[in-house]
Amino acid sequence: MRIGVVTFPGSLDDTDAQRAVRLAGGEPVALWHGDHDLQGVDAVILPGGFSYGDYLRCGAIARFAPVMTEVVAAANGGMPVLGICNGFQILCESHLLPGALIRNDHRTFICRDQVLQVENAATAWTSDYSVGQQITVPLKNGEGGFVADAATLDRIEGEGQVVVRYVDVNPNGSLRDIAGITNERGNVVGLMPHPEHAVEDLTGPGTDGLGFFTSAVKALTSV
Amino acid sequence: MPRVIVDVMPKPEILDPQGKAVHGALPRLGFDAVTDVRQGKRFELQVDVADEATLAEVHQLAETLLSNPVIEDYEVRVEGAEVIA
Numbered sequence: 001m002r003i004g005v006v007t008f009p010g011s012l013d014d015t016d017a018q019r020a021v022r023l024a025g026g027e028p029v030a031l032w033h034g035d036h037d038l039q040g041v042d043a044v045i046l047p048g049g050f051s052y053g054d055y056l057r058c059g060a061i062a063r064f065a066p067v068m069t070e071v072v073a074a075a076n077g078g079m080p081v082l083g084i085c086n087g088f089q090i091l092c093e094s095h096l097l098p099g100a101l102i103r104n105d106h107r108t109f110i111c112r113d114q115v116l117q118v119e120n121a122a123t124a125w126t127s128d129y130s131v132g133q134q135i136t137v138p139l140k141n142g143e144g145g146f147v148a149d150a151a152t153l154d155r156i157e158g159e160g161q162v163v164v165r166y167v168d169v170n171p172n173g174s175l176r177d178i179a180g181i182t183n184e185r186g187n188v189v190g191l192m193p194h195p196e197h198a199v200e201d202l203t204g205p206g207t208d209g210l211g212f213f214t215s216a217v218k219a220l221t222s223v
Numbered sequence: 224m225p226r227v228i229v230d231v232m233p234k235p236e237i238l239d240p241q242g243k244a245v246h247g248a249l250p251r252l253g254f255d256a257v258t259d260v261r262q263g264k265r266f267e268l269q270v271d272v273a274d275e276a277t278l279a280e281v282h283q284l285a286e287t288l289l290s291n292p293v294i295e296d297y298e299v300r301v302e303g304a305e306v307i308a
Contacts, residue, residue: 057291064288093291100293102233103240147237147294173238 001220003213004031004041006071008062012049013084013196020196021045024213026220033065042220043080043124044071046087048140048194058101058143059089068094080124080216081188085141088180088190097181097190098156099148104141105173113205114139114193115167116179120160123186124219128211135164135208137198139171139179144192146174146181156181163189225273226302227281231290232263264289273301 003021005028007014018028029041033051038044051062062068068090075081075096083091091097104110115136118129129135148156153176156162164180172192180191195209233239239261246260266289270277281299290297 056288060288060291092293098293100291102237102294105238105240107240107244145238145240149236 001026001043001217002029002039002041003027003043003045003216003220004029004038005045005047006031006033006067007047008033008049008051008065010050010053011047011086013194014047014049016194016196017045017047017084020199020210020213021217023199024210024217026213026217031067033062033067036066036070038067038070038074043082043216044074046071046081046083046090047196048085048087051086051090054086054143057089057093059086059091059093062086062090063093072096075183075188078185078187080219082125082212082216083188083190084194084196085144085192088192089143091188091190096188097183098152098161099146099181101143101192102145102147103143104145104171109140109142110144110171111138111140112169112171113137114169114171114179116164116193117167118163119165120163120182120186122160123163123182123189123215125182125189125212125215126163127219128215134167135198135211136205137193137195137209138204139193141172141192144172144174146172146178146192148175153178159184164191164193224269224271227268227270227273227278228300228302229266229268229281229285229289230263230298230300231266231285231295232261232297234294234296237294263295267302 021028195212198209242262
């Protein structure tokens with residue numbers, strides 16, 4: 001299974017995401033922000049970092065990168081797309097996911113091992129988890145506060161579109177402790193924490209994050 | 224050449240951590256009269272003519288790139304003229 005990882009100017013975690021794909025049994029494919037080409041991949045990851053220096057708003061300029069035309073079309077066609085941290089911000093700016101991410105309510109950058117509870121184990125990226133399962137993955141962001149109007153929050157809660165929620169600590173002021181969400185179809189997932197940093201015992205708090213990548217590899221293999 | 228101003232502000236119901244930080248610093252500087260601060264962005268767009276077609280384009284630009292309608296409101300005006308929309 002070939003999973004593309006897009007590199008934007010300012011992406012940081014693209015090689016970590018590629019490594020996570022490889023450890024999950026997939027074949028990572030490097031994609032370039034300036035190309036109108038997905039190279040025939042079966043899924044796409046938008047990695048963490050600070051695309052375009054976070055100028056204007058996080059993800060606002062990356063949304064209009066050439067490759068995003070293809071990513072948006074593929075996502076609307078059902079291709080699995082995962083946005084991690086900056087990738088989540090790009091997915092919200094692209095309107096592939098509802099809501100937006102704003103500066104942390106405490107106004108400081110935060111970096112910690114974060115406990116999450118899986119709320120939806122039916123998406124393309126979370127089928128290897130079970131509902132209610134608690135996992136620990138690193139979180140690092142300055143603008144990770146998830147916001148949306150009350151009607152949107154009620155809707156995504158009602159439709160089961162909350163994928164992961166913060167446990168014990170709400171690290172950035174996200175409304176209703178929301179750490180990650182999916183679209184109605186369940187193929188597009190975005191989250192602020194970094195599962196790609198928890199795929200090996202040597203580095204990070206454990207291997208709890210690997211499930212995101214093995215889920216996609218299995219989902220694609222079974223098609 | 225006319226200049227079109229686009230002001231972008233966080234929606235009233237959206238938390239504005241930057242404005243709060245600025246407001247928090249005011250008492251330390253001895254400014255006690257200010258009861259709240261909201262921080263936004265101002266864009267100055269140079270155009271050849273500020274006619275209806277150009278302003279329609281600016282509105283589109285403001286909605287798609289300069290602001291995120293989920294969390295921000297914007298205002299467009301030609302410098303020196305009344306606020307349009």
